[in-house]
Amino acid sequence: MSTQGSTIDRITLARRPRRSVPAAHDRTATTATGLPGSSALRSTFELLERRAPAVGGRLAEHLWFRLPARPAAAVRAERTPRGGEPFEVAWAHGTVRGRVYGDWGNPTAYLVHGWGGWWQQVGAHVAPLVDRGLCVVAFDAPSHGDSDAGAFGRRSTTFVEMAEALAAVVREFGRPSVVVAHSAGGLAAVHALGLGSEPDSLVLVAPSEGVPAMLPVVTTALGIGRRSQATMVTLAERRVGVPMEALDLLTMASQHGSLPHLLVVHDRGDREAPFAGGVRLKDAWHGARLVATEGLGHRRVLWDPAVVEQVGAFAAAAADRVRRSSR
Incomplete structure (x- = not known):
């Protein structure tokens, strides 16, 4: 992938005091x-x-x-944003379940959680994206949350299965304006590019570089x-x-001639997905932007108001491009 002509926009958010986060939010993929x-x-x-x-x-x-063991349904229900409609989508090895918010006729944003997570962990982005005129589709990957087990049972799956499930949901709800993925969910989101998911834009929050790393x-x-x-x-x-x-982000991305606009959000102190990986991803992906945070780590970065605002603005720009291209 060429980096020539790339316009890099580094945005560093000020360090914020450490604040308590509800346990269900703080419990990440792994x-x-x-x-x-x-x-x-x-x-x-x-x-x-x-x-x-x-x-x-x-x-x-x-x-x-x-x-890891799934959290109790009551815990997930407590963290579910109000409104929306539940849905089920069949894929090759079962059914994935989620919730859709906003007007189905609007440009669509898909939320992808990380390994061992559930979609409500990305729930802070639902209302802001709906307010910006997007339809938001959030779902649990195979063997996660409310979804059925994948091909390997209730306590196991693969990034490939997660990508296949995302592609199935996209076939149901339509081409993404933007996909917002956390942690290793970014691997599934990028792998899904080769399965018919063709988002205008991609947001990778605390991304893992890939299996080799x-x-x-x-x-x-x-x-x-x-x-x-x-x-x-x-x-x-x-x-x-x-x-x-x-199963490496840049290797997967290099197989596609046309890549979505990319926003990387990564905390400098992330102990689970090192910040250096986010920098390498930004440097190699033509035109990518990097939001570098301080003091939010791997989990709280999903819920930080300034991060939510940055993601919302990026998604709104994607939605505008999709609207213009459909005229």
Whole structure:
């Protein structure tokens, strides 16, 4: 991807005092590894690396794709914005469920949560986007929230399944003016570009660079040795259906000649998706903008009023372009 002629607009938000966030909001997709860590687990992997690396690889692959327990329905209901209409959309392996807000005839914004999350985590953007004249479609990915299990059961899915579900929802509600995706949900949003989702604009909040960048973090955190890792990667590629190297944001984006307008929102102190990844993404994506925040971390950045305003303005510009192009 060429970066020539790129107009980079760096916006740094002032540091804000740390404030309490409701637990349901603060509970994100997962940690950087997406996996629980403990000394006992590390000891287990060290033993398996010496004596049974194939078993260690199978265990590692199982844990890597295992989702955290879903929050109680009452917790999610409490965080659901008022109004809207529930919907169900069938996809290849089940049904995904969500809610649509605003006038269905307006340009459409899609909200995509992260790994292990649920759509209400992105709910702060619903009302501001509706107020700016967009129809907002928010849904739970397979094996998340209120949606059915994917092909691998209720506690497991893949980024590819998440992308396929997004593409199915887009087929139901129409071409996106903008897709707003959090964390690893950005991988699904970018992968969906090749599945018929063609947004005018894309907002990636606290984006993960991709699976290749996650792999050393996971293996280091859990103490997975090289032989076990080799089995883990082989099994993971078999499950996903593509090489690990292909599940990288920039690799996926480079396969498309025309890319959506991009806004990256990333906190400098993000411990789960390092800020440097957001900078690299902005630098490589023609015309991308970066909003760099301070003190919001990986989760609170979704709810910060200044961030919500920046995303809303960016989405409104996308909606205006879509309206003009449809005349």
